Amino acid sequence: MSYNETEMTLFSDRFDAGRQLAHQLEHFRDDDVVVLGLPRGGVPVAFEVARELNLPLDVIIVRKLGVPFQPELAMGAIGENGVRILNDDVVRLARITTRDIAMVERAERAELERRVVRFRDGRPRINLHGQTAVLVDDGIATGSTARAACRVARALGAARVVVAVPVAAPESIKEVSLDADEVVCLQSPPSFHAVGAWYRDFTQTGDAEVVRLLEASRDGAGTPIAGAAVGAPIIFDDEVVIHGEVDLAGRLSIPAGVSGVVLFAHGSGSSRHSPRNRYVASRLNDAGFATLLLDLLTPREELDRSNVFDIDLLARRLGAAAEWLERRPDTAGLPVGLFGASTGAGAALVAAAELGPNIFAVVSRGGRPDLAGDELPRVQAPTLLIVGGDDPVVLDLNRQALARLTCEARLSVVPGATHLFEEPGTLASAAELAGDWFRDRLASRAASPG
Numbered sequence: 001m002s003y004n005e006t007e008m009t010l011f012s013d014r015f016d017a018g019r020q021l022a023h024q025l026e027h028f029r030d031d032d033v034v035v036l037g038l039p040r041g042g043v044p045v046a047f048e049v050a051r052e053l054n055l056p057l058d059v060i061i062v063r064k065l066g067v068p069f070q071p072e073l074a075m076g077a078i079g080e081n082g083v084r085i086l087n088d089d090v091v092r093l094a095r096i097t098t099r100d101i102a103m104v105e106r107a108e109r110a111e112l113e114r115r116v117v118r119f120r121d122g123r124p125r126i127n128l129h130g131q132t133a134v135l136v137d138d139g140i141a142t143g144s145t146a147r148a149a150c151r152v153a154r155a156l157g158a159a160r161v162v163v164a165v166p167v168a169a170p171e172s173i174k175e176v177s178l179d180a181d182e183v184v185c186l187q188s189p190p191s192f193h194a195v196g197a198w199y200r201d202f203t204q205t206g207d208a209e210v211v212r213l214l215e216a217s218r219d220g221a222g223t224p225i226a227g228a229a230v231g232a233p234i235i236f237d238d239e240v241v242i243h244g245e246v247d248l249a250g251r252l253s254i255p256a257g258v259s260g261v262v263l264f265a266h267g268s269g270s271s272r273h274s275p276r277n278r279y280v281a282s283r284l285n286d287a288g289f290a291t292l293l294l295d296l297l298t299p300r301e302e303l304d305r306s307n308v309f310d311i312d313l314l315a316r317r318l319g320a321a322a323e324w325l326e327r328r329p330d331t332a333g334l335p336v337g338l339f340g341a342s343t344g345a346g347a348a349l350v351a352a353a354e355l356g357p358n359i360f361a362v363v364s365r366g367g368r369p370d371l372a373g374d375e376l377p378r379v380q381a382p383t384l385l386i387v388g389g390d391d392p393v394v395l396d397l398n399r400q401a402l403a404r405l406t407c408e409a410r411l412s413v414v415p416g417a418t419h420l421f422e423e424p425g426t427l428a429s430a431a432e433l434a435g436d437w438f439r440d441r442l443a444s445r446a447a448s449p450g
Contacts, residue, residue: 009187010198010200013044013202014041014202017045017199018046018052019048021136021186022048025134025164025184029053032130032132033055033131033132033133033134034055034056034057034058034131034132034133035049035053036057036058036059036153037059037060037136037137037213038059038135038136038137038146039059039115039210040204040206041138041204042136042138043214044205044213045165050217055134056217057213057214059119060133060152061079061112061115061119062077062078062148062152063078063109064076064077064108064144065084065101066104067090068100068103069094070094073090074144075087075094075096076101076148077152078152079148079152080112080125085148085151110273113275114273114278116275117282118211118279119207119210119214120214121211121214121279121428123218123424127157128153129157130157132158132160133158134164135149135162135163137163138165138199140168141169141194141195142169142172143169143172143173143175143176146172146180147175147176147178147179149163160181161181162182162183163180163183163184164183164184164185165183166185166186166187167188167189168185168192169188170190170192206234208233234253234254234256234285235254235255235256236252236254236330237252237253239251240252246298246301248294248298248317249295250293250294250321251272251291254330255285255286258331259289259442259443260288260336260337261292261335261336261337262284262337262338262438263291263292263318264291264338264339265294265314265318265338265345265347265348265351266293266295267343267345267368268308270341272293273293276420278293280434283434287439289438289442289443290331292325296314296318296347297314309371311343311347311350311372311373314343314350318338318347318351322355322358322359335360336358337363338362338363339363339365340362340365341365345365345366345368345371346367346372347371349364349372350372352383353372353378356380359380359381361384361438362379362382362384363384363434364384365386366386366388366420367385367386367387369383369397370401372401376404376405379406380407382437383410384409385412386434387412387413388416388417388419389414389415390417391419395413398411399411412433414429414430417430
């Protein structure tokens with residue numbers, strides 16, 4: 001463990017802190033070392049460490065599992081690949097039930113998956129098996145997140161775990177040392193109050209900046225200009241409830257300079273937290289489109305499997321959501337597009353037929369447009385059908401549906417993709433196709449109304 005308790009100075013910003021931290025990590029310049037930033041604030045620091053030492057950069061995405069009645073108290077943590085770590089003593093003493101754990105994990109897993117989709121941009125994580133993992137954050141206050149990250153890194157196969165930070169509370173360093181093989185800290189002020197107090201510029205790091213830094217590191221780029229954005233900044237991103245015949249839960253994201261809104265309908269067995277749809281939504285957000293990911297059924301309704309295939313019901317709910325967007329001040333007047341996956345594609349096409357000129361474009365990814373049945377010839381909105389080349393049954397169903405569409409329509413086949421587009425690069429290809437389709441038909445409509 002190494003840290004300095006004298007000569008306390010302020011860091012200019014996270015990039016400055018990262019460069020200074022890199023000088024203390026020279027002995028980690030090795031082929032078996034991976035630098036892992038803790039999103040979001042730790043990533044700019046980690047970027048400079050990785051760049052200075054010529055090491056690969058990735059993120060380690062963890063979520064604390066808080067005790068339900070005292071969320072600040074950690075009863076465990078979760079990470080990628082289904083990793084879950086529990087503190088058996090806390091669980092026992094707090095009398096936490098298996099149901100309690102499942103409830104908390106479900107919520108935290110949804111946010112973890114959102115971050116995985118957003119930050120990894122369809123790329124696999126770096127394999128940590130047998131590697132030294134250098135976990136970098138912009139500072140440590142309590143140490144709970146750093147300790148969770150250490151445990152997750154070990155569970156993912158890291159042979160050695162090092163925590164490196166510019167500044168930390170002295171007592172937290174001792175706590176983190178219980179889980180890390182080594183802690184490197186530049187400054188440990190006795191009168192520590194908050195991490196941000198030791199930075200002249202402690203501007204919040206956004207999702208877009210994390211993505212940009214990871215891309216720059218993979219491309220071998222130098223230090224990016226601080227504040228330069230990839231895509232449009234998000235001005236609203238939160239859970240929403242659409243009231244109607246039932247209350248429907250959704251996630252609405254609105255970027256600055258928005259030029260249209262895309263309403264998502266997921267398939268059977270999925271939800272608004274679907275990593276694949278959230279990835280596509282994030283790419284559309286970067287392109288300047290608002291997105292609404294929506295659960296068209298309540299949790300109770302989902303228990304009845306017949307509801308999942310009630311295309312008319314799902315389409316009616318989509319129509320209600322489109323009307324809700326029109327009533328909302330920050331989305332009113334925006335051209336609306338529909339994005340459907342699996343059975344959701346059938347519902348999107350039926351909704352498009354019912355709403356007529358109020359829908360300006362439809363995209364189906366691995367969808368079942370055939371489920372729209374006799375409504376297909378009534379669809380007016382330009383429709384793009386995206387299907388994996390290695391999904392032969394669904395590909396044949398899409399070809400049949402294409403033949404029944406009388407509107408502008410196209411079938412795009414992504415080579416090597418199976419039904420869920422899980423193969424490397426295939427989901428990114430689908431997202432690019434969807435983005436181009438909406439850009440040509442929504443953004444142009446927003447720029448030239450009427």
